[in-house]
Amino acid sequence: MSNPASPERLDKLVILNGIDPVLSGKLASLSIESSVDSTNSAIQRLPVADQHTAVILAEQQTTGRGRRGRRWHSPFGRNLYLSLGWTFEGSLAELGCLPLVVALSTARALSRAGLNGHKIKWPNDILLDGRKLCGCLVEMQLDSKGCSRAVMGIGINVDMPESEAGIEIDQPWTDLHSRLPDCSRNTIAAPLLEELIKNLDIFTSKGFAPFVPLWKQLDGLYGQRIEVFASERSHKGIAAGIDASGALLLDTGSELLSLHSGEVSLRRV
Ligand code: BTN
Numbered sequence: 264m265s266n267p268a269s270p271e272r273l274d275k276l277v278i279l280n281g282i283d284p285v286l287s288g289k290l291a292s293l294s295i296e297s298s299v300d301s302t303n304s305a306i307q308r309l310p311v312a313d314q315h316t317a318v319i320l321a322e323q324q325t326t327g328r329g330r331r332g333r334r335w336h337s338p339f340g341r342n343l344y345l346s347l348g349w350t351f352e353g354s355l356a357e358l359g360c361l362p363l364v365v366a367l368s369t370a371r372a373l374s375r376a377g378l379n380g381h382k383i384k385w386p387n388d389i390l391l392d393g394r395k396l397c398g399c400l401v402e403m404q405l406d407s408k409g410c411s412r413a414v415m416g417i418g419i420n421v422d423m424p425e426s427e428a429g430i431e432i433d434q435p436w437t438d439l440h441s442r443l444p445d446c447s448r449n450t451i452a453a454p455l456l457e458e459l460i461k462n463l464d465i466f467t468s469k470g471f472a473p474f475v476p477l478w479k480q481l482d483g484l485y486g487q488r489i490e491v492f493a494s495e496r497s498h499k500g501i502a503a504g505i506d507a508s509g510a511l512l513l514d515t516g517s518e519l520l521s522l523h524s525g526e527v528s529l530r531r532v
Contacts, residue, residue, distance in 0.1 A: 271447050273320050281453025286460045291316040298323045302346035303402055304418040314348035330400055335418050337430055343419040343448045349463055351411045356428025360471035360509035362387045362401045365415045367398055367474055368458035370481050375454040376446050385511050386524040394437035396420055421448050491529045493522055
């Protein structure tokens with residue numbers, strides 16, 4: 264149960280003991296920081312050779328980053344802030360679906376922790392009752408050897424009640440404790456890492472095709488009327504799933520547009 268006076272601390276051993284040893288054996292490192300600027304930045308500061316499969320969690324982020332230049336509210340001891348480094352052979356062009364794989368992994372981990380009814384808002388927000396529960400920030404860089412270095416950062420609101428005053432977040436949010444009051448951050452971190460490692464291995468060898476059925480089940484936009492803002496233009500239409508590259512399909516009535524996540528923001532209308 265949430266107890267702001269003495270939040271349960273993140274515990275490396277509890278997390279590692281909750282992960283299948285075959286999967287935890289694939290991690291290069293797992294560290295827990297008390298306070299960092301951003302767990303994504305902390306991974307990016309590691310020597311390049313140490314970044315692949317390195318995991319950093321933090322009790323607090325002082326400048327947690329969200330997508331599209333937003334900040335990510337990251338108070339001490341309340342929520343989960345986790346980043347994982349992964350190096351892919353090949354160019355960034357093949358990794359358009361990576362943010363979707365991260366969202367699917369997070370959604371699966373939440374289901375395993377006992378949550379149901381959550382949905383993904385393309386490309387990788389996880390919503391519960393239409394309110395934001397988790398966000399994922401995937402940052403990628405091409406290195407001089409032609410490999411793509413990705414850092415996947417996941418923020419899950421665990422203990423941040425909707426009713427809490429004084430929080431400046433520009434959209435409705437919710438937290439895991441609203442549904443699962445006894446779910447601890449350590450308990451959710453273990454399945455999250457399992458799902459990420461397992462799914463990134465599959466994505467590396469087989470691409471996005473194996474994930475399409477799960478995406479269809481969790482696609483919270485499918486069939487909804489939305490407005491998409493792209494390159495100073497807006498398009499209204501019905502969300503029609505994704506294409507093979509992970510782009511959002513928008514049926515405007517006169518054409519089927521395919522929109523890439525770096526370029527757009529959207530809202531339901
Ligand atoms: C979003 O929805 O805008 C993405 C939010 C991503 C937040 C996580 S918390 C862990 C990692 N470190 C960061 O600075 N950001 C991501």
